[in-house]
Amino acid sequence: MVKTCICAGKFAIDIIKKRTYPKGFVVGKRNKFVEEVFKECIGNTCGNVTTILPYLGVQTFPIAHFDMSEQGLKLTSDLKHYGADIRFVQNTPKGGTTLFECVHKRDKNTGDWIRAYRQFSPGSRFPKRKNLRGRDEASAFLANLDFTPDVYFFDSPESGFRVLAEGLR
Numbered sequence: 001m002v003k004t005c006i007c008a009g010k011f012a013i014d015i016i017k018k019r020t021y022p023k024g025f026v027v028g029k030r031n032k033f034v035e036e037v038f039k040e041c042i043g044n045t046c047g048n049v050t051t052i053l054p055y056l057g058v059q060t061f062p063i064a065h066f067d068m069s070e071q072g073l074k075l076t077s078d079l080k081h082y083g084a085d086i087r088f089v090q091n092t093p094k095g096g097t098t099l100f101e102c103v104h105k106r107d108k109n110t111g112d113w114i115r116a117y118r119q120f121s122p123g124s125r126f127p128k129r130k131n132l133r134g135r136d137e138a139s140a141f142l143a144n145l146d147f148t149p150d151v152y153f154f155d156s157p158e159s160g161f162r163v164l165a166e167g168l169r
Contacts, residue, residue, distance in 0.1 A: 005059070008064075041078055075097060132161070
């Protein structure tokens, strides 16, 4: 019998970039660079767990509300591609999608390779997530759930995720 896991929490599109310096790099100067995207796929803690477990034979059921942006649709597509059952995933205009960017670049003071990180959403410099509300959405989800998972994974202490934990124990 296949084990099942409901997953709720932080999903993001991970964007891994590397800067190259076509005219060389000089410490302390403004150096012209070109950024190349190496990888762009689902990530963050819950995204990683949700997509790794099917590889190990566990059926995952992510709970997520993404927006209708290209990146929000990519999150849903990646979840499905990696084997997650996306029946609890929605793309709606009021959803939220977070992008996590990691840039490998040279430190302007030392020339050493470093990583710079930032989180944002499509069209905004701030991350945007849409989680289940604890006061009504989480209990409605539980009332309509037609199976009990073997495992419930959540990576964020949001009230809706805690209500699900209480209801699934």
